[in-house]
Amino acid sequence: MKVLTDIHTDFAAVANSRDVMVADNAHWKTLRQQAKEQFERNGLPGRKEEDWKYTSLWSLGQEQFVHQVSQPGYADIHELKLVEDAYRLVIVDGRVDLTASYLDGLPEGLTVTPFSQSIDRASEFLNQQVNLEKPGFNAMNTMLMNEGIFIEVAANTKVDKPIELIVVNSGHTAHYAMHLRNVIVLGKDSQATFIETYAGNNQANGLTDVITEISLADKAELFHYKLQRESLDHYHVATMAASQAADSQWHNTNISLGGKLARNDVHSQLLGEQSHVTMNGLYLVTGEQHIDNHTRIDHAVPNTTSEEVYKGVLDEQSHAVFNGKVIVHKDAQKTDANQSNRNLLLSRGCEIDTKPEMEIYADDVKCGHGSAVGQINEDQLFFLRARGLDEVSARSLLTFAFAVDVIERISNEELKQSITGVIEKRLPRGGA
Numbered sequence: 001m002k003v004l005t006d007i008h009t010d011f012a013a014v015a016n017s018r019d020v021m022v023a024d025n026a027h028w029k030t031l032r033q034q035a036k037e038q039f040e041r042n043g044l045p046g047r048k049e050e051d052w053k054y055t056s057l058w059s060l061g062q063e064q065f066v067h068q069v070s071q072p073g074y075a076d077i078h079e080l081k082l083v084e085d086a087y088r089l090v091i092v093d094g095r096v097d098l099t100a101s102y103l104d105g106l107p108e109g110l111t112v113t114p115f116s117q118s119i120d121r122a123s124e125f126l127n128q129q130v131n132l133e134k135p136g137f138n139a140m141n142t143m144l145m146n147e148g149i150f151i152e153v154a155a156n157t158k159v160d161k162p163i164e165l166i167v168v169n170s171g172h173t174a175h176y177a178m179h180l181r182n183v184i185v186l187g188k189d190s191q192a193t194f195i196e197t198y199a200g201n202n203q204a205n206g207l208t209d210v211i212t213e214i215s216l217a218d219k220a221e222l223f224h225y226k227l228q229r230e231s232l233d234h235y236h237v238a239t240m241a242a243s244q245a246a247d248s249q250w251h252n253t254n255i256s257l258g259g260k261l262a263r264n265d266v267h268s269q270l271l272g273e274q275s276h277v278t279m280n281g282l283y284l285v286t287g288e289q290h291i292d293n294h295t296r297i298d299h300a301v302p303n304t305t306s307e308e309v310y311k312g313v314l315d316e317q318s319h320a321v322f323n324g325k326v327i328v329h330k331d332a333q334k335t336d337a338n339q340s341n342r343n344l345l346l347s348r349g350c351e352i353d354t355k356p357e358m359e360i361y362a363d364d365v366k367c368g369h370g371s372a373v374g375q376i377n378e379d380q381l382f383f384l385r386a387r388g389l390d391e392v393s394a395r396s397l398l399t400f401a402f403a404v405d406v407i408e409r410i411s412n413e414e415l416k417q418s419i420t421g422v423i424e425k426r427l428p429r430g431g432a
Contacts, residue, residue: 005044005057009065009177012040015143027123035142038132045136052136054321054353055292060235060261065177065207067144069093073170075100080199082227082418086164087112089149093170094178096147100166109157109190115148115181122150122183129213129241129267137237141211144179148210151194155187155217162193162412167208169230171201182212186220186248193223193412198230200258205233214242214250218272221249225415229422230258232287239265246272253410255419256283256291257426266295270304281310282406284426285318285350292321299328299335302362308339311406313399314350321353328360328367335362339369344402346376346395396427 015036044061045052073093077100081088089112090100096114103112115122130138149165169176184194198208208230216222228236236259242250256262268277283291297306312320322341343352354371376398384394403423410416 005046005061007043007061008063011140011144012036014067025119025123028119028126031123031126032143035132035139039139039143042139044140051294051323055261055263055290060207063175063207063235065175066173067177068173069095069176070173073168073172075166075168075170075199077166080166080168080197081164082195082197083162083164083412083414086162086195088164088166089114090166090168091147091178091180092168093173093176094147094180107157107160109154110159111150111152112163113150115150115183116146118150121152125183125185125213125215126181127213128215129243129269130211130239137209138211138239141179141181141209144209145181145211146179148180148182150183151192152185153187153190153192153220155190157187157190159192162195162415164195164197166197166199167210169200169204169206169208169234171204171231173206175206177207178209180208180210182210184212184214184222186216186222188217189219190217191221194225195415196226198228198236200230200234202231203233204231207235207237209237211239212241214240216242216244216248216250218245219247220245222251223411224250224252225410226254227419227422228256228258228262232258232260232289234259236262238263239267241265241267242277243269243271244275244277247274248272249276249278251278251411253280253406254293255281255406255423256293257422259289259291261290263292264294266293267298268296268306269298269300270306271300273301273303276305278409279306279308279310280406280409282403283310283312283320284403284423285312285320286315287318288316289318290320293323295324297326297337299326299332299337302331302333302335304332305336306338309406309409310341311403312341312343312352313346313403314343314352315346317347317349319351322371323355323357324369325357325359326367326369328358328362328365330361332362333364335365335367337365337367341371343371343373344376344399345373346399399427400424
């Protein structure tokens with residue numbers, strides 16, 4: 001018998017009452033109705049669901065989220081943008097802030113618009129990468145999505161600068177819930193960089209529910225970075241899912257710093273030969289934070305490659321989960337897949353559940369996976385203390401050295417420096 005999470009917020013009633021973005025879009029309306037029916041049947045999963053074995057949604061279910069803004073919010077974009085020169089869309093409390101956005105001078109072959117303004121075109125790609133029947137947040141997002149970003153890059157187009165999405169919970173409306181859908185479509189032999197940032201006031205408490213669907217045509221290449229730095233009283237549930245045609249490349253970096261409870265599902269389907277996916281992840285958790293990363297890579301055809309490196313740093317009473325699954329399907333010969341999860345525990349009270357998995361149904365493959373859990377090396381700590389560093393500074397330096405491997409994999413130098421600065425501020429501060 002399926003055990004579901006008790007939910008205090010009547011999300012289905014909200015879906016019935018809220019405005020439809022485009023009343024005459026039949027496909028979108030049908031999809032929304034299907035999602036509502038599915039959610040009313042299944043709701044949110046309980047811990048008896050295998051994918052939610054280590055993550056309880058009880059506290060989220062007890063929240064009474066609201067979907068109406070009590071007063072307009074604002075955000076200081078100068079503090080949040082990760083690159084200076086970018087095409088930028090800013091969403092504050094679920095609404096596009098055009099004054100903070102910058103979408104002028106888009107080159108030929110590039111479309112960047114709010115999702116709500118591109119529903120007719122975006123609807124062709126909706127729910128192509130996610131499964132409504134799977135218990136969880138896919139149905140909730142589909143029945144409630146009302147904003148996000150739509151990006152389309154035409155064939156043979158190389159976008160000259162990053163496309164940045166900044167989503168902010170201002171904290172002006174308590175327990176505010178945002179349901180966002182991002183759709184990214186890259187045509188044949190195109191290239192783009194996409195940066196997602198999710199942030200909020202330190203006192204903000206609410207829910208960010210977001211799905212990012214990606215479609216990569218032959219020889220398309222997407223550099224994709226996500227930074228989640230919301231408040232420690234916030235809930236963040238996200239899915240990133242991509243379908244990849246022949247010779248396409250998806251370079252995904254996923255960094256989680258904030259959230260009372262944060263869940264990331266990252267999924268790639270390698271559907272064309274010579275396609276490649278890179279999944280890099282870093283999570284820094286403290287206090288009573290809970291961060292859950294579930295990844296899945298489907299090698300569906302021969303001659304595909306994948307590389308995955310996820311690292312975690314845990315402190316105090318925090319809890320993290322890593323479940324990485326690589327599936328090499330029948331006849332997907334010449335697959336080359338590597339997966340690694342390493343965790344650094346800074347206290348006795350923190351906990352990590354790590355479960356790297358490989359399912360291999362082909363015989364001519366090269367695959368490897370592993371996980372490691374450890375503490376700060378006392379010899380290294382002694383070495384730094386002997387050279388004049390106080391203990392807090394020495395531990396901070398060693399922690400950063402552990403995490404830097406993921407940061408160094410970022411190819412954009414300006415972005416790398418910005419993210420380095422954000423992470424350094426999260427580490428303990430030593431003496432002068």
